[in-house]
Amino acid sequence: MTQVRFVGQRFAAMVIIVLALAAAVFALQKMSPLDPVHARLGGQASQGAIAAERHALGLDKPIVTQFGHYLAGLVHGDLGDSYRTRRPVTTDLLAYVPATAELAASGLIIALVLAIAFAFASTLRVPGAALFRLGLMLGASVPTFLLGVFGILLFYQHFGWLPASGRTSIGNAPTGPTHLLTLDGLLHGRPDVTWDAIKHLLMPATAIALGPAVAIGRVLRSSLEGELGSDYVRTARAKGRSERQILLGHVVRNAIGAAVSMTGLQVGLMFAGVLVVEQVFGWPGLGLYIAESIPVADFPAIAGVTLLLGSAYVVINAAVDVIQAAADPRIRV
Amino acid sequence: MSAQLAPEDVLTDEGYAVVATAEDLHVTFRRNGKAIHALRGISLEIRRGEILGLVGESGSGKSVLGLTLLGLHGAGATISGRATVRGRDMVSATDAERREVRIAHLGAVFQDPMTSLNPTMRVGRQVAEAAGSDEEALRLLRLVGVPEAESRMSAFPHELSGGLRQRVMIAMAVAGNPDLVIADEPTTALDVTVQAQVLRLLRTLRDELGCSVLMITHDLGVAAQIADRVAVMYAGRLAELGESDAVLRNSAHPYTLGLMRSRLTLGVDRSRALPALAGEVPSPAAPQPGCAFSPRCSVAGPDCVETSPEPVEVEPGHHSACLRPLAVVRRTDTMGPAVLTARAEPARIDQDTAALSLRSVVKTFGVGKGFGRKRTLHALRGVSLQIAQGESVALVGESGSGKSTLLRVAAGLEAADSGEVELSGGSRPQMVFQDSGASLTPWMTVEQILGERVRDLGRAARAAKVREALSLVGLPAEVGAARATQLSGGQRQRVCLARATIVPPPVLLCDEPTSALDVSLAASVINLIARLRRELGMSVLFVTHDLSVARVVADRIAVMYLGQIVEIGASDRVTSAPLHPYTRSLVSAVPDVGLTPVILPGEPASPLNPPSGCAFHPRCADATESCRDTELGLRLQRVANDDVDRVACINIDLSHVPTPVYITPKGA
Structure with a gap:
């Protein structure tokens, strides 16, 4: 019961945050010197046409009404029309999101795998852990875009192991139902598509994963080491539990709290990394979309991407809270 | 062996x-x-x-x-x-x-x-x-x-x-x-x-x-x-x-004898400074040859410094590691000369002037997170207490009784929800805490920590004041240059006392200052507090869970249970002839040599949900139906019209104060 209540509270908080984000985006749009009517109709439109368009867009109404309108649109998935593509922003986003989602998710998985390997190798003093750590730190200290460029020079140009751009090299790759090529390949019984998608993902996903991997790994390692010195571990040892049973049965659940928080924070940074890396690898995702929208001040498109990424960040951090509460019963009190 | x-x-x-x-x-x-x-x-x-x-x-x-x-x-x-x-x-x-x-x-x-x-x-x-x-x-x-x-x-x-x-x-x-x-x-x-x-x-x-x-x-x-x-x-x-x-009542080793004599019990002579073992436990980082206890031992001879004694059987089944003959050890007063201080002059108490008065103080805390899930913790449920100038009062109770909260309210660290806190004189009381290590800023020297309280003085006057404060608590001036981490536990607690008394406060508030210290150090800190109180004319409010400490440091003891004072009276009377059933069980639960404790069932109720009527009734052997009454409105009643002893219990004959029964010191 308390758990249901806890999740409900976090969900309510999430809605409030997204509303605040929408308000901020709306306010920015209003403050921008760019006139949407001008952007739509061009410089030569008549006064009458401009007034008609203003009315059609609802721009002659009070600002509160306009915001209400905007929110109502959001609820129905209407983010307005892009000035540039002349299509609804929602339609555009649906076309670009799967590529970015697949890249970000792969990056997160790689980051978590590396972080966990790094933390456990250091804690258990596995031979070679120091070398692994050094490599990871080195990678994390290089800016993401540079990492991408180095990767392309090494693995594409020099070795020819991995492709340098795009999501797939297969012309008739299946589309749908998920629009994630790794999954769609499996669903259509085309392992070649999945394998090809993985090869395309490997370099850009690793490039965005290294920084978060080090951050999460360090937090996890210090929690693991701290917890291993705690009194309840001494109790478990006195009971005659083995070190493996202690680590997996007792320590991990107590240690993941801080690492889960750090993961939530790093996801935000990772979104920024995704937008940059997509440029380097010609990845047809939100990064490309927003890079084309910013120079022409396509505000509805920029606002749409901002709201989407912001909401994703909020959802992930709400999930972080729920995972932490599941791990630590004291949080629910 | x-x-x-x-x-x-x-x-x-x-x-x-x-x-x-x-x-x-x-x-x-x-x-x-x-x-x-x-x-x-x-x-x-x-x-x-x-x-x-x-x-x-x-x-x-x-x-x-x-x-x-x-x-x-x-x-x-x-x-x-x-x-x-x-x-x-x-x-x-x-x-x-x-x-x-x-x-x-x-x-x-x-x-x-x-x-x-x-x-x-x-x-x-x-x-x-x-x-x-x-x-x-x-x-x-x-x-x-x-x-x-x-x-x-x-x-x-x-x-x-x-x-x-x-x-x-x-x-x-x-x-x-x-x-x-x-x-x-x-x-x-x-x-x-x-x-x-x-x-x-x-x-x-x-x-x-x-x-x-x-x-x-x-x-x-x-x-x-x-x-x-x-x-x-x-x-x-x-x-x-x-x-x-054999070991505890008929000790054979000078160290055990010293421990038993410096141990605080309900039978310690309150009129003298406490016997304390001289010196401190040697550092395990630099063990000396010979008997480790020899620097603190009054019967040690030159051979003790060289030879490390092995345990030998002194009586059947009784082993002691000491080079001196048993008869010599038992005959000699092992406490050393520092112990036999003259009978302490009693502190001057001005009964007519209140240094601190608390009237009907109520304090609650909200606990728990989230909307509509806050619960109220009733820390203090109407506490009145007056401390005369120069008087020392101990607050005794189990965890959750509100004794530390009362101290913090008196210090002004927490504001009371209702009730009055009145301090005589303008200056604020000073506090000494249980964990002396954590209450001293680690990167500041002792001199800087003490100097903070006399910032208005010039550089030379300040340095002189710091030296004076250190010497008052028995520390050499060199300690001023040290940081807290370089000091021992006993020295740190002395620095805390120096900080509190460098400008003598009207009231010194102590929160379990001795409970983290070893027996011999605790005795010397208690002696020090008693001396400072006498010399500086301060009042002392002393929080402790240990009745034997309370009995020695305080003139009066107030016993708290779930945010209320259930009994207050002269230290000797409260510890030797307790009236309230809770005080009786506290006194009988103190473990001691040669005593069988009476065990109180159950555990303190939660201050989140204090029982109705008398909060102690669920654990009380004497409780009657009327103790449960929500309208009981229990308050402290005078015992035999005397001004000192008060108790909050409806089952007690209030017509006369029982005579204190002095327990003879045991073990020694």
Whole structure:
């Protein structure tokens, strides 16, 4: 019961945050010197046409009404029309999101795998852990875009192991139902598509994963080491539990709290990394979309991407809270 | 002295006589680059079915011996000698062998049951890990007296009270019928009434299960109450070993004699400064040759500095490690000259001027997070207390009684929800805390810390003032240049007192300033507070859970239960002829040599939900139906129209004050 209540509270908080984000985006749009009517109709439109368009867009109404309108649109998935593509922003986003989602998710998985390997190798003093750590730190200290460029020079140009751009090299790759090529390949019984998608993902996903991997790994390692010195571990040892049973049965659940928080924070940074890396690898995702929208001040498109990424960040951090509460019963009190 | 047992005696399952031994055990580990000589050649044996009390001050190595027997001494330690459990040497054993011995033969109970239990695992599972199955875990929880054991199986540790948590630890320790339970200060973190319950439980379990118990404690009273034999450790070596009565009542070693004499009991002479062992425990980082106790010993001779004494049998079954003849040791006053201070001049108390008055103070806290989930913790439920100028009052009570909150309200650190707090004179009271290390800023020197309070003075005047304050608390001026981390616990507490008194406050507020200190240091800090109070004319409000400390430091004792004062009166009267049923049970639960405690059932109710009527009625043996009455409106009543003694109980004859019964000092 308390758990249901806890999740409900976090969900309510999430809605409030997204509303605040929408308000901020709306306010920015209003403050921008760019006139949407001008952007739509061009410089030569008549006064009458401009007034008609203003009315059609609802721009002659009070600002509160306009915001209400905007929110109502959001609820129905209407983010307005892009000035540039002349299509609804929602339609555009649906076309670009799967590529970015697949890249970000792969990056997160790689980051978590590396972080966990790094933390456990250091804690258990596995031979070679120091070398692994050094490599990871080195990678994390290089800016993401540079990492991408180095990767392309090494693995594409020099070795020819991995492709340098795009999501797939297969012309008739299946589309749908998920629009994630790794999954769609499996669903259509085309392992070649999945394998090809993985090869395309490997370099850009690793490039965005290294920084978060080090951050999460360090937090996890210090929690693991701290917890291993705690009194309840001494109790478990006195009971005659083995070190493996202690680590997996007792320590991990107590240690993941801080690492889960750090993961939530790093996801935000990772979104920024995704937008940059997509440029380097010609990845047809939100990064490309927003890079084309910013120079022409396509505000509805920029606002749409901002709201989407912001909401994703909020959802992930709400999930972080729920995972932490599941791990630590004291949080629910 | 440890009788060498033939291996066949030890290994046969039946008929073994000795469960565990330490044989010339040395343990050295490194901390901050320094070698810490924790054990320096200790030999003893734990017999089958006995409770061996292992007594010593902090740094004596008693916990290290327990951990070494458990094989939990850590990889960094250098060890020579043997520590055997059922014939298996835990020092040379492999990790797998140690685990086998722990599973088959050992159990452990540690000091703090909150941190010693995994906070994210249900207690049933934690017990089952040791017990093997849920059914066995449930049986064990019932065995150790956990009420509603079935539903408690799925509770998390934070959902249990301190006493129940320690019972859960004990259930884990006795799982699988171990031959030896190692209990490291198992009652130190518990309230005195709960401590008495847990000690009785350990004894009962030993009688029922036949296991041996190594009872590690700093408290001689606890050892006296539970142990069959007592081993006294000093600086990593054995000082004395024998039957409890022989060691504690008829001590043979100067250190044990000193400990027993400086020990605070309800029978200590209040009119003198407390006898305190001179000097401090030697640092385990730099052990000296010879007897480690010789620098503090009044019977030590030149040979004591060179020869390290081995324990020899002085009476049948009674061993002492001292070069001096027994007759000399027992005849001499081992306390040294520093102890025999003249009868202290009584403090001047001006009964007509109140230094601090609290009237109907109420304080609540909101606990719990989230919307509409806040619960109210009733910390203070209408407390009135007046402290005269120059007077010393002790607040006594168990955890959750509100005594520390009252102190913080008096200090102005918390604002009362309602009621009045009135201080005479303008200046604020000063506080001294339990953890002297944590209450001194680590990167500031002592001089800077003290100087902060006299910032207005010029540089030279300030330096002079700091020197003066340090000398008043008995510290040399050189301490001014040191940082808190470079000082010992006793020195740190003195610095805290110097900080509080560099500008003499009207009221000194003390929050358990001695409970983290060893016996001999606690006595000297109490003496110091008494002297400062006399010399500076301060009033003192002293919070403690220890009645024997309260009796010595205070003129009056106020006993608190769940946010209310239930009894207040002259120190001697409250501790020797208590009126309120709660005070009576507190007094009788104080463990002491030669006393059988009366055990109060149950645990303090939660201040989140204080019982109606008299809050104590659920635990009170004398409670009647009317004690439960929500309209009871219980208040402190004068006893025999005297101004000093008041009690809040409807079942007490208020017509006369009982005469104090002076308990004669025991043990010595």
